[in-house]
Amino acid sequence: MNLNKLWITILLAGMLVLTACSDNNDKEAVAEENSSTEAKNQDTSDSEAASVDKGLFNVEVTIPASMFEGEDLDTVIVDAEAEGIKAAKNDDGSVTYKMSKSKHKEMLAEIKQSIIDSIEEMKTSGDFVSVKDITHNNSFTEFTMVVDKTTYENSMDGFASFALGIGGMMYQMYDGVDPDEYKVNILIQDEETNDVFDEILFPDDMNE
Template identity: 40%
Template sequence: MKNIFSALLLSLLFMIVMGCQASKNEDKATNAAPAAAESNTGSKEESQKINVDKGLLDVEVTLPASFFNGQDLDQVIEKAKTDGVKEAKKNADGSVTYKMSKAKHAEMMKNFEDAIVKMVDDLKSGKDFKSIKAVDVTKKYSEFTVTVDKNAFENSFDAIGLLGVGMSSMFYQSFNGVASDKMKTTIQLKDQATGTVFKTIVYPDDLNKAKN
């Protein structure tokens, strides 16, 4: 996973999820439950994947070492604990495993969903992205059809608004258990005048191309 992809994802992780409201005294009984089995350190290839282990009472999410380039892991872990994650630990391969109650995981997923919905609403409001006229979304938040005034869109910087939606979509998928090699977000741009799709953006592929 390329560094540009990793850095943006990590930033979104803490802006959208870890920075949200505290755990609201969630499931005190859950905090005393037996810990889920720790993730085994696998091959180098496996260490680059996001692993989501949903146990009976807890959920473990392991983010690969590539997500934390240039980050102080001790600070990352302390921030996660402060924001309601039950446990966070460094692994030998540089990855970090977060363990949280199912209630906390559900809260995180809801935060991702709310963030995507708000971003979509902002896109089509006409206030900041005047060329964007409509946005249609699949229920799994992995495919978006964005209807635009093509000429106005191509002569503006409105495309920047699509980045946040795409990155949030990938985080939503990853924390929902989609393997990183299966994770795709597709944004189709449709011309309002003709109804024709004139461009398709696929994350993370297009981010990796931009990096190269």
């Protein structure tokens, strides 16, 4: 797995993952009305969800097929094995990575650093002129964007929250959080007054 490209993968795959989650929610709603389709919808949901199995010595991470749109899975597997991670293609197009606990810890650390580096770029690149600071908790389930409120409300800087939400959800995915429990809360705080004037919850607000 080429972790140097991970943040780019996060941003490109994020819409696909959110779309898959939205589709699965719709299917589950239909299943509640028609019990005969419940098992089928559950199977479809499971095939799109990442899973992490933390054993005594090793960790298995299964990434859904939607994360590999447009990629050659044989190359994905070769790249992973070059990083010391065993990888196997599954019949549904997903890929299962098997690694030591220390390697999994290293992988999460690299993902974390990629997100932190991207946050720093958001703050300093000038692409989001209203953003003055971004803080977060250790699990990336909550971010606070400190902004110039007037500039923020008259710009497209809200897109920064999308990148934060996707990054937080991807970190949770690789950390083994149940897909039904992915939550990232983005607080928008006015630099001048310290008041939180907006709050965005991922993925809920993306599905409305």
